[in-house]
Amino acid sequence: xxxxxxxxxxxxxxxxxxxxxxxxxxxxxxxxxxxxxxxxxxxxxxxxxxxxxxxxxxxxxxxxxxxxxxxxxxxxxxxxxxxxxxxxxxxxxxxxxxxxxxxxxxxxxxxxxxxxxxxxxxxxxxxxxxxxxxxxxxxxxxxxxxxxxxx
Amino acid sequence: xxxxxxxxxxxxxxxxxxxxxxxxxxxxxxxxxxxxxxxxxxxxxxxxxxxxxxxxxxxxxxxxxxxxxxxxxxxxxxxxxxxxxxxxxxxxxxxxxxxxxxxxxxxxxxxxxxxxxxxxxxxxxxxxxxxxxxxxxxxxxxxxxxxxxxxxxxxxxxxxxxxxxxxxxxxxxxxxxxxxxxxxxxxxxxxxxxxxxxxxxxxxxxxxxxxxxxxxxxxxxxxxxxxxxxxxxxxxxxxxxxxxxxxxxxxxxxxxxxxxxxxxxxxxxxxxxxxxxxxxxxxxxxxxxxxxxxxxxxxxxxxxxx
Numbered sequence: 326x327x328x329x330x331x332x333x334x335x336x337x338x339x340x341x342x343x344x345x346x347x348x349x350x351x352x353x354x355x356x357x358x359x360x361x362x363x364x365x366x367x368x369x370x371x372x373x374x375x376x377x378x379x380x381x382x383x384x385x386x387x388x389x390x391x392x393x394x395x396x397x398x399x400x401x402x403x404x405x406x407x408x409x410x411x412x413x414x415x416x417x418x419x420x421x422x423x424x425x426x427x428x429x430x431x432x433x434x435x436x437x438x439x440x441x442x443x444x445x446x447x448x449x450x451x452x453x454x455x456x457x458x459x460x461x462x463x464x465x466x467x468x469x470x471x472x473x474x475x476x
Numbered sequence: 477x478x479x480x481x482x483x484x485x486x487x488x489x490x491x492x493x494x495x496x497x498x499x500x501x502x503x504x505x506x507x508x509x510x511x512x513x514x515x516x517x518x519x520x521x522x523x524x525x526x527x528x529x530x531x532x533x534x535x536x537x538x539x540x541x542x543x544x545x546x547x548x549x550x551x552x553x554x555x556x557x558x559x560x561x562x563x564x565x566x567x568x569x570x571x572x573x574x575x576x577x578x579x580x581x582x583x584x585x586x587x588x589x590x591x592x593x594x595x596x597x598x599x600x601x602x603x604x605x606x607x608x609x610x611x612x613x614x615x616x617x618x619x620x621x622x623x624x625x626x627x628x629x630x631x632x633x634x635x636x637x638x639x640x641x642x643x644x645x646x647x648x649x650x651x652x653x654x655x656x657x658x659x660x661x662x663x664x665x666x667x668x669x670x671x672x673x674x675x676x677x678x679x680x681x682x683x684x685x686x687x688x689x690x691x692x693x694x695x696x697x698x699x700x701x702x703x704x705x706x707x708x709x710x711x712x713x714x715x716x717x718x719x720x721x722x723x724x725x726x727x728x729x730x731x732x733x734x735x736x737x738x739x740x741x742x743x744x745x746x747x748x749x750x751x752x753x754x755x756x757x758x759x760x761x762x763x764x765x766x767x768x769x770x771x772x773x774x775x776x777x778x779x780x781x782x
Contacts (some may be wrong), residue, residue: 361525389520413522413576451521452538 326363338433341441357450363424364417370407381407382469384461388393389415392422393462395426402426403467414451417444418459419471422466434470437463478595479512481571485600490701492742496699496735497600498571499573500609507531513564514632516603517584518575527613529573529606533562533620537580537728541587547751552627553665555591564622566593566628573606579728586748587733590630598735599630601697608695633684635734637721637747639755642764643762646773649685649713649720653733654753658725659685661766674757678764680723683769691736704740719745723752 326387337345346354374380374394389412396403402462406419426434428437438444479493482502488494498506506512507530514532518526524534525584535541540558541549550558555557564570570588574581578598588596600607607613632638637645652659661677679685693699693746699707708715721731726748734748749756756762 357522357525361522363775364522364526411523412520414520415528417522450539452540455521 326349330342336436336438337438337441338425338429340427340429341437342424344421345441345445348447351446353446353450356446358415360421360447360451361413363420364413366424367406367408367416367455368423378407378463381405382465383384384458384465391415391419391462393419393459393465393469395473396415397431397470397473400430400432402429402431402466407463414455416456418456418462419446421459422462426466431470435467437467439464444460478526478567479509487547487698487700488600492661495595495740496597496676498597499600500611501604503529503571503573503599503606504611511567512569512571513562514573514599515562515570515572515581515584517572517580518603519580520575523575523603525615527615529618530612530614530617532573533618535562535572535584535759537583541584541646548589549587549630551592552591552629553597555630556625556627559593559625560623561620563623565623565625568595568598568623572596573602575603575698577604577689578602579688579730579732582732582735583728586635586734590632591628592631601695605696606695611657633749635738637723637749639749639751639762641747641760642721642723642749642756645649645719645721646680648718649715649732650680650721651713651715651722651733651737652679652683652685653688653722653724653730654679654685655687656768658753659683661764669694674725676757676764678757678766679753679770680756681765682771682773683723683765686713686733688724688732691733698736698740701740704736708737708741715743717744717749720746721747721749723749723756725753726750726776727752 348359351359381394384391384393389409390409391406394405404423406423408416408419441463442456447456482488482498484502485499488497495710514529515535516522516528516532519535521536570593572581579596585596585598617728617743619644659679665769686707691704705714715737720737722733724730727748729778730748730752734746737743737746
């Protein structure tokens with residue numbers, strides 16, 4: 326069995342690399358704390374989505390009801406998510422992507438490795454099973470980018 | 477030293493083992509009592525950090541109760557270390573509560589019971605009810621004084637069933653507490669939940685489907701005994717003196733039903749199959765049934781199983 330490497334990967338866009346660096350600089354317990362801080366910072370949905378929840382795509386792989394929507398403006402990506410306050414882990418995952426994906430180009434978003442969620446050192450802190458929710462968030466964001474770019 | 481039981485809640489007195497439940501009011505009145513430790517056990521690993529009952533310690537089912545290497549629970553020494561670090565000794569009264577109507581709290585209680593911890597109770601209504609009633613929560617992490625907990629050997633025979641036990645049990649009552657879609661095989665994980673990698677959908681032959689949430693009222697508390705009897709006893713599944721096995725996907729929701737059958741209805745022989753569908757749905761040479769009917773005992777198998 327090979328262990329996932331926990332060293333920063335050079336292919337990541339700067340925003341995600343910075344988040345990764347922040348997580349990896351901490352001990353396991355503090356990573357959980359940082360995830361909690363992310364969850365508290367998940368931006369509220371702008372009114373155009375808050376009033377139209379049907380526009381958001383549900384992510385059933387997360388263990389709590391969470392929905393995402395990706396906008397492509399020119400070639401730049403924005404990521405929106407909604408998750409209940411009672412689901413801080415899912416909110417934290419969404420907030421990492423909201424911060425990390427915001428403003429990237431579509432090509433940059435599509436180039437994010439699918440295993441990015443597992444390179445934050447969170448497997449030990451929240452377990453791989455729970456991290457699958459973040460895999461799903463990323464996969465859906467990338468699929469939406471592909472669809473919007475093709476449209 | 478055991479803390480007095482909750483005798484103030486009329487509903488509890490109807491149950492077979494009323495000492496296994498406490499009300500939110502009882503807990504509010506006893507917070508800080510000597511010999512009482514409150515444990516929060518949630519599905520969401522960060523929920524405790526967002527605010528918990530003052531003084532409550534956290535036990536996470538993934539990170540604390542599971543063995544990291546083997547699909548199994550802690551051994552006796554690991555359990556002793558865990559409980560000692562939370563300030564729990566063998567004679568401590570433990571009250572467990574959690575999110576999602578106490579699924580994970582019931583699961584933790586079941587694991588405590590594998591180690592024969594005598595006095596472990598659930599908070600009726602769980603975390604949501606405590607918060608809905610406007611009772612205090614805090615983000616202040618308690619610093620429990622480490623306690624001595626003995627290394628007790630886990631008893632895997634009395635309330636836990638393994639795959640071969642289930643094969644040998646076919647023909648006796650089996651309760652599948654998953655959603656109807658998981659039971660019929662339409663899907664392999666519960667609605668809105670992640671796939672956990674079962675190869676086939678369906679249920680264990682002869683199992684009958686009673687989704688766990690039927691045991692819970694709208695406010696998240698357990699239904700009164702009479703209603704539970706109508707679901708699981710005469711007029712419902714007809715469970716009585718025959719041994720029963722409950723299962724779900726990974727054994728957590730079925731712990732909740734195990735709690736109901738064992739402690740609220742007082743059935744004498746109920747085991748929880750924690751391998752559940754993630755094992756059964758992937759195992760070689762075990763029979764499954766698809767569709768809404770329980771199906772029959774595959775005769776060749778039941779004899780060969782033991």
